[in-house]
Structures are given as structure tokens and as C-alpha cells.
Amino acid sequence: MADVTLRGVYKDFGSTRVIHGVDLDIKKGEFIVFVGPSGCGKSTLLRLIAGLEDITDGELYIDEALVNQRSPKERKIAMVFQSYALYPHMSVFENMAFGLELSKVSKEEIFKKVAETAEILELTPLLNRKPKQLSGGQRQRVAIGRAIVRNPKVFLFDEPLSNLDAALRVQMRIEIAKLHREMNATMVYVTHDQTEAMTLADRIVVLNAGRVEQVGSPLELYHRPQNAFVAGFIGSPKMNFIKSSVVSLQERGVEVALPGGGTVIASVAADGVATGDQVKVGIRPEHLSVSAEGPMTGVVEVIESLGESHFLYVRDANGTLVTVQGKGDTRLKNGDTIALEVPGSLCHVFRKDDTALPRAFDADIGHHTPAHAASELV
Amino acid sequence: MTQTMKRRIQTGVLYALILCVVVLSIFPFYYAVLSSFRSGTELFSSSLVPDFSTIDNYIGIFTAQPFGTNILNSIIVATSVVVLSLFIAVTASYALARISFRGRGLLLMTILSVSMFPQVAILSGMFELIRALGVYNSLPGLIIPNTVLTLPFTVWVLTTFMRELPKELEEAALVDGASSWTIVRRVFLPLMWPALVTTGLLAFIAAWNEFLFALTFTLSNDVRTVPVAIALMSGASEFELPWGRIMAASVVVTVPIVVLVLVFQRKIVAGLTAGAVKG
Secondary structure (H helix, E strand, C coil): CCCEEEEEEEECCEEEEEEEEEEEEEEEEEEEEEEEECCHHHHHHHHHHHHHCCCCCCEECCCEECCCCCCCCHHHHHECCCCCCCCCCCCCHHHHHHHHHHHCHHHHHHHHHHHHHHHHCCHHHHEEEEEEHHHHHHHHHHCCCCCCCCCEEEEEEECCCCCCCCCHHHHHHHHHHHHHHCCEEEEEEEEECCCHHHHHCCEEEEEEECCCEEEEEEHHHHHHEEEHHHHCCCCCCCCEEEEEEEEEEEECCCCCCCCCCCCCEECCCCCCCCCCCCCEEECCCCCCCCCCCCEEEEEEEEEECCCCCCEEEEEEEECCEEEEEEEEECCCCCEEEEECCCHHHHCEEECCCEECCCCCCCCCCCCCCHHHHHHCCC | CCHHHHHHHHHHHHHHHHHHHHHHHHHHHHHHHHHCCCCHHHHHCCCCCCCCCHHHHHHHHCCCHHHHHHHHHHHHHHHHHHHHHHHHCCCHHHHHEEEECCCCHHHHEEEEEHHHCHHHHHHHHHHHHHHCCCCCCCCCCHHHHHHHHHHHHHHHHHHHHHCCCCHHHHHHHHHHCCCHHHHHHHHHHHHHHHHHCCCCCHHHHHHHHHHHHHHHCCHHHHHHHHHHHEEEEEEEECCCCCCCHHHHHHHHHHHCCCCCCCCHHHHHHHHHHEECCCC
């Protein structure tokens, strides 16, 4: 368990800068998840913390000690790799014991620790097997076991579940969450899967092109994205962005135009916008609903039915494709013209530079349904 | 013509070609075996029927001259060359494959082009080197040039092989606290057996058969290796070439190589194709 602190961390590969001055405070026992599109530098940042890449500029502290120049071992970190990276010629036991053996731990101690870890991860019957005789999930558990056994200060996970099939991924996700709770260890986890990010993280770090876009708890990012990038990245399906302009500034919020002539009063502070300004309105598919008197109209282009829910892809009056998520089945057909209810309390408004207007919405986060929120407005 | 006929002819042609290849490659060796059991005027008989009536030639090479010593020399030289060049090549290939430094590509290309030099081109330079080191006419004087001769090949093959090993394995070992030397010894070496056996065996064969250096850098018969000893075998008078003995000696030194290759055959193939397809 340890604090990890990054101060103005830069990384260049040759003349290409891939990490642009990252500041981050990771607290003891916290589960931090780095997310971002591929190539955003999330794995590089993790490798900088691990000590597998040199930091070009800036400072990295683990428990108050500057560790820029220290080897991975001296940093007392453990890492779980995407490809597991088990030593193919060693048995499960030897794989887990290798690090301890190199640290000159006594034979009995190694045996005890490996046995304990194997017990936790249910690997005891497999200790004499070679990695190639194990299934994907078992290999992943061995890789995690190899990390746990050394009792590191910080656990680093580099997309550890992306090589597993969907069912196994859910199971391992739960196991990792359980592990974090039981060990109460500092964990840094890289993934591009936002379900993993949302379910595992204490705090999520959203990265884009080597910069931190926002740091916050999963629901904070969901409800209060600071910019259009975070708003679009967190949440599935993606948030709808509608080109719009400010109609008027009101006490309850900002009135914005919707395609098709209607308007909605978004519950956001009118910070740095004036009437007539071009803005982007963000609204999540799960917050839109079909309603006869809705302020926004469009034509249904594609319907996807999943049984428990359905997605409507609606072409609005400006020609933008808007996604609407509804519960259960729908009786609508392709080509139907529909009106959409846009709850103002759940709208996000972004300035021209893609930064978000602060949302007035601050009731207890996470208990809002569109209907609920809409009634609040009245 | 029916399909069956056509297929039969195709098979026939195939086997005829195989027979040609086999005869061409086996015949010289067969002739050597044949001649090694003949003596006197029998040697000039054109009969191809084996006749194992006399083993005088085999006894002769060990009694009339120090051929046992020559074999021992060859074994010492070839084994040392294998050990030395594998050790240097493994460590060098780790650096060349895993550590990025300025001029790495240039160095690799240089190593590759050096391996293409004809031996004669470096002979005089090597001779100066051997004299300077004071190892002329001694076994180390053969081990050093042979190692130099085999190194480019072994380094190149092992570097290619080492590059194929996943980078994460090395990083996992780093995180586990392994030093570079530990990584090479405990993680990479066990995974490189097929490549080591292949390159080691090829280096052994090269050193075993090497003639030019062995001829140039030795003076007395007791430090000569087998190929030179065979070439310099002389008969009772300077007008007589002891063909029988030369053939017997050739057979004696070829057999160990053939046995080695047969034993490691599977490994060689595995080594040469390793990395081509991920297993």
C-alpha cells in the first residue's frame, strides 16, 4: 500500500511527445483506472509508473520517495501484463516463486507465501502445471498470483482482461474487485473497456492524446463531464451531441434551440455564454424518450431490438443521427416520424471550445431517471 | 492415357530423381568406405562390391602416425569453439536484440557482411594476430580463429531468434527483479534450446571441417586437426599416396558428424523454422 504521485510527467519517444505533463495523486489503497482511446498514452503512463520506460521530464513519487531513477524492483511494484507473460518453461509454482527467489527469500518462506496465494486464487491443484496446460482464465490468475505473492506497494494492470472471452471477463472482473477489497492495495488499472472502468474504479482518469482530460469517480464523470471528450467517452452508447445555439439565459438555466424548432431549458449555469452563441447540447441515449409533445422531431432510420431494451437511430432536422435508448420492445417502424422528449435537467451544454457549462444538477448522483428528472423541472 | 497411368509415370519420375540425388550425395562417401578396406593394387579395381577383407588401413592410421592425437585435437578445438562462440553470441544477441543503442543496425549489418568475407581474405591478417598473441602452432591458435569464423553466423541466428521472444517476458522478469544476466540465464536460455542446438551443431561442423586456418596456423603434426592431418598423410615413399589410409581416416572423422546430425536432426529442423509460426 502506498501513495503514488505524478508531478508534470512528460514522455518523449524520439521527437514525438506522447505524455504531456500529467499531474496525478493516487491515494493509498485506491483503485485508479486509466481509460482512453487507443494511442492515448494510457499504457505508456502505466509503464512510466512501473519503471519499464524512462520518464523524460517530471517527477514520480511512491510514498514520498522520488523514484524516477529506480528499477521496477526498487519501486516495489508488481505488474500484470495483457499477454500474461508467464515464463513458459516454469511451472505455476516456479512462476510465482521466481521474484521471491531473486530477492533471496528463504525456501520455507517462498513455499508458505506461494501456497497462501495459490489458496486465495484457487490455484493449488495447478501448482505443478506448465502455463501451456492452463486455460486463459487460469493463466490470468497465475499472472495475478505472481504479482500478489511479492506483496508489492502498488499493483499495475495493463489491460489484463482483454484476452479473455466475455463471460470469463465478467468473472475475473469480479475477482479483481474482490481482491482489491480484501487486500486494500493501491491498484492502477489500464483498460479501454469502460464497463471495467466504471465497475472497478474508485476514480477514473480519462486520457486523450497524452493529456489528462478529467479525473473523478465513475458517476462524477458520467454526470459532470468537464468537456465533450469525456462526455462522449464515458457512457455507452455514446452521448448524442446536437449543434445548437443559446436562445435566452434564464434563472433556471440556459434555453437552447433544438433541431426542428423547439427549445429546452438546460439546467446549467450560464457561465461564459451569451444569447446567440453557438453551443453543443449533449444528451445521453438513455435520457431521451419518445413522446407526442416532445420539442425535437426526427425520422426513425434504424431500430435495434435487444429484448430488454431497444435503440432507435433517429435522423433529426439538422441531419444528425441521434441515438435513443428505450426499455423493452417498441412498436415503431423504420421511417416513422417521431417527437422526442428532452429532459432539460439531464442536458449537458458545451461551449465552442468543447468545455462544459457547470451543471446546476447536484441532487444525489445516480438516482435519476428521465421521468423523475423531468417532473422535477415543472 | 488413363489417369492411373499418368500418375504412375509421375511417381516413377519422382523416384528416379530422388535416386539421382541420393546416389550423387552418397556415392563419394560409399567410395571412401569401399576404398578404405582395400590395399595395394586392389585400390585401382573398379569393382563397387564391398569387400571387408582387410582393416589394415584403419589400424595403420593410428599406428603409423598420431591420428588419435589429431582426433583429440579436433574434438578439443570444435568443442571449445562451440562453447566460446555460443557464450559470446548469446550475450551479444541479447544486447543486439533487446537493448537499443546508437548504431545497432549498422553493427548487425557489419556482422552479416563480415560473415561473407572469403576466408583467404582474412588469412594474412589473422596470421599476424595469431603471431602477436603468441599462440602460433598451438590449440588456442586454432580455437581463436575458428571462433571468429563462426561468430557472425551464430550471433546473427541467435539475434533473430531472441527478437522473436516476447518483450513482455523480459519486462515481467524485470518487474520480478531480475538483472540482465539473470534474464538471459533463467528466462531466455531455457527458451532458446532449439536455436542453441542448431547453431552449436553448425559451429561444431564448421570447426571440425575447417582446413585453411588449421593448415596455416600449425606447424607440427601433434597440434594438427583431422582435415589437415588427412591432407598431409604420406606414404612409404614420396611417390606413393596412401589412398587406403586417407579413405579410412575420412570415414573415421565423418562418422561422428553423421551421428551428431542424426541425433539432433529434429532439433535442427525445429531451430531453423522456429519463430516462423507461433506455436
